[in-house]
Amino acid sequence: MTLLHHKVDREAGAQPASRRRRRGSGVWKVALVFLAPTLLLLLVLRVIPITEAIVASFQRSPSRVAPPRWVGFENYEALLSNGDFAQVLGVTGLFILIIIPFQVISAIFLALLLNERFPGLGIVRAFIFVPVAAPAAVATVVWGVAFQPQGPINAVLEAVGIPGQPFLTSPDQALLAIIILMSWIGVGYWTLFLVAGLQDIPHELYEAASIDGAGWWRSFFSITLPNLRRTLAFIIVADTVASLIAFVPVALLTRGGPADSTRLIMYDAYNNTFVLGDPHLGQAEVTILILVLVAITALQFRLLGREKES
Amino acid sequence: MILPNQMGTTRPRRVIVATVAWTVGILFALPLVWMLASSFRTSGDIFSSVYPFNPNILIPRTFTLENYSKLLTGQFGLSVFNSIVVTSITVVVGLFLSAMAAFALAQLKFRGAGIVFAVIVLSFLIPFDAIAVPLANLFRDWGLANSYLGLILPGIANGFAIFVLRQFFLAIPAELAEAARMDGLSWWGIFWQIYLPLSKPALIGAGFTLFLFQWSAYLWPLLIATRPSVMLGPIALTNLATAQEVNFGAIFAGAVLLTIVPLVLLLIFQRHFTASLASTGSKG
Numbered sequence A: 001m002t003l004l005h006h007k008v009d010r011e012a013g014a015q016p017a018s019r020r021r022r023r024g025s026g027v028w029k030v031a032l033v034f035l036a037p038t039l040l041l042l043l044v045l046r047v048i049p050i051t052e053a054i055v056a057s058f059q060r061s062p063s064r065v066a067p068p069r070w071v072g073f074e075n076y077e078a079l080l081s082n083g084d085f086a087q088v089l090g091v092t093g094l095f096i097l098i099i100i101p102f103q104v105i106s107a108i109f110l111a112l113l114l115n116e117r118f119p120g121l122g123i124v125r126a127f128i129f130v131p132v133a134a135p136a137a138v139a140t141v142v143w144g145v146a147f148q149p150q151g152p153i154n155a156v157l158e159a160v161g162i163p164g165q166p167f168l169t170s171p172d173q174a175l176l177a178i179i180i181l182m183s184w185i186g187v188g189y190w191t192l193f194l195v196a197g198l199q200d201i202p203h204e205l206y207e208a209a210s211i212d213g214a215g216w217w218r219s220f221f222s223i224t225l226p227n228l229r230r231t232l233a234f235i236i237v238a239d240t241v242a243s244l245i246a247f248v249p250v251a252l253l254t255r256g257g258p259a260d261s262t263r264l265i266m267y268d269a270y271n272n273t274f275v276l277g278d279p280h281l282g283q284a285e286v287t288i289l290i291l292v293l294v295a296i297t298a299l300q301f302r303l304l305g306r307e308k309e310s
Numbered sequence B: 001m002i003l004p005n006q007m008g009t010t011r012p013r014r015v016i017v018a019t020v021a022w023t024v025g026i027l028f029a030l031p032l033v034w035m036l037a038s039s040f041r042t043s044g045d046i047f048s049s050v051y052p053f054n055p056n057i058l059i060p061r062t063f064t065l066e067n068y069s070k071l072l073t074g075q076f077g078l079s080v081f082n083s084i085v086v087t088s089i090t091v092v093v094g095l096f097l098s099a100m101a102a103f104a105l106a107q108l109k110f111r112g113a114g115i116v117f118a119v120i121v122l123s124f125l126i127p128f129d130a131i132a133v134p135l136a137n138l139f140r141d142w143g144l145a146n147s148y149l150g151l152i153l154p155g156i157a158n159g160f161a162i163f164v165l166r167q168f169f170l171a172i173p174a175e176l177a178e179a180a181r182m183d184g185l186s187w188w189g190i191f192w193q194i195y196l197p198l199s200k201p202a203l204i205g206a207g208f209t210l211f212l213f214q215w216s217a218y219l220w221p222l223l224i225a226t227r228p229s230v231m232l233g234p235i236a237l238t239n240l241a242t243a244q245e246v247n248f249g250a251i252f253a254g255a256v257l258l259t260i261v262p263l264v265l266l267l268i269f270q271r272h273f274t275a276s277l278a279s280t281g282s283k284g
Helices: A002-011 A016-057 A074-081 A083-114 A121-133 A136-146 A152-159 A174-199 A203-211 A216-227 A229-244 A248-254 A265-275 A279-308 B011-038 B043-048 B066-073 B075-107 B113-125 B128-141 B148-155 B159-170 B174-182 B187-198 B200-216 B219-224 B233-241 B248-278
Strands: none
Touching: A016 A279, A016 B075, A016 B113, A016 B128, A016 B148, A016 B187, A074 A279, A083 A121, A083 A174, A083 A229, A083 A265, A083 B011, A121 A174, A121 B011, A121 B248, A136 A174, A136 A248, A136 B011, A136 B233, A136 B248, A174 A229, A174 A248, A174 B011, A203 A216, A216 A229, A229 A279, A248 A265, A265 A279, A265 B128, A265 B219, A279 B113, A279 B128, B011 B248, B043 B248, B066 B075, B066 B248, B075 B113, B075 B148, B075 B159, B075 B187, B075 B200, B075 B233, B075 B248, B113 B159, B128 B148, B128 B219, B148 B200, B148 B219, B159 B200, B174 B187, B187 B200, B200 B248, B219 B233, B233 B248
């Protein structure tokens, strides 16, 4: 009642134009008040540090105490001409190329399993999601013990007749070991999105497919996957962002080794800046990382906003 | 009617599906079960029970609460307390500020709202860890190192939280606010008395996102808060693991303590959390 009343009231309003203008500027002020804390945080937590990284990446200090001076692209040239950074990019690229398909395919498989009906579904679902709660430091420490030469994984392997594996001490296996420990947390998380995505697919589509005589594989490829396209795109992008900043397992278990086989970019930027004490080289690396992340995040944001278009 | 998206169509297939699902579920749970079992063992028992393989790997031969009592009375106990304080403040303040921003971006029709929204969410979607390196030096210059404030600040602005809350606010009919305005309620009143009470599911989802970020943060506390009085749980845990004499019982007990809090929250709020994740654009 009141709603209708107000509408009539406003339409019959005496000075609609001036009133709207006054309300318009008022809304601006109100919006500013509501947004002020967030905008301030945006300045302090994003704009200033990113500017700082960019500025520092174009500077260099002759010594630890001397003030920095401008050196143009010297730091970037040093990074790019140095074989170490090529190694970092190679390791990070390989890491992304393995971990993303591995996690996404595992998550699809798990989501499909959890979409079935079987005794104990609720318990299995809880088991798969529970590792999501474990902080990265916990996963790293526990798997770090598990991967030890005389740890439980080798104990099980040897019990079934497979020789013990070196895991973190082998240049061939260390990166894979890190991928496994990160996936223990990550896969359950991405599965959460896919389970929700599967539930959103209208049943009628499958009913129609059933009438057409389509089997499981057929309906998986022509109904399930196309309808999960948006969820999958989102997961792939978000997983790439999360994997690019992987840090804890490298910092704690391998420190980039053995033989630089786990020198991921986030750890290397940290290492250059705080361990080797070359902040300007470190900031150049951070600037490159942030540039890549901004590009991927922009893609992620477009995926977030998609539903308006549909 | 059996639909073609179901794998378990016949009895043998149902048995296979159930077996595979249970195997996978148990594999996911095993590290946690092992962690829990080991946290009650004496240090000497941890490795002797593991290698070579024997059934005691999951069933402790010894049972002790000493790992926990030692941890909680020492540095680790203080660090868990710090983590709880820092994370609680982060969730409360973060939710409040994110909801305010989301309200302005969803309901106040000012010019440029779309651009402001894009800039805010995009910026806060850039993962904080990448920015931690340049920001750490600035925070030290500003005197925020080794303080609760320095630890809390990065956690309270979160792109996902703002996005999820705005999505939810957009679904609330604008007429509701309109009518309240006409009845003389201020924008603040509309936000506080109408929007927040209506948005519990979104607030829980966003709050959980804020919680997980802060509770598991590692790089930032490592850079900014290494003094024992403000040290957070994950740092204290890894200090145990890299100590001169490693006490494995303590490590496992610490791992359990740091996992139990998010685990309980996850199991309680699982549905809300999933619903809010689903609203972050995966829905089509």
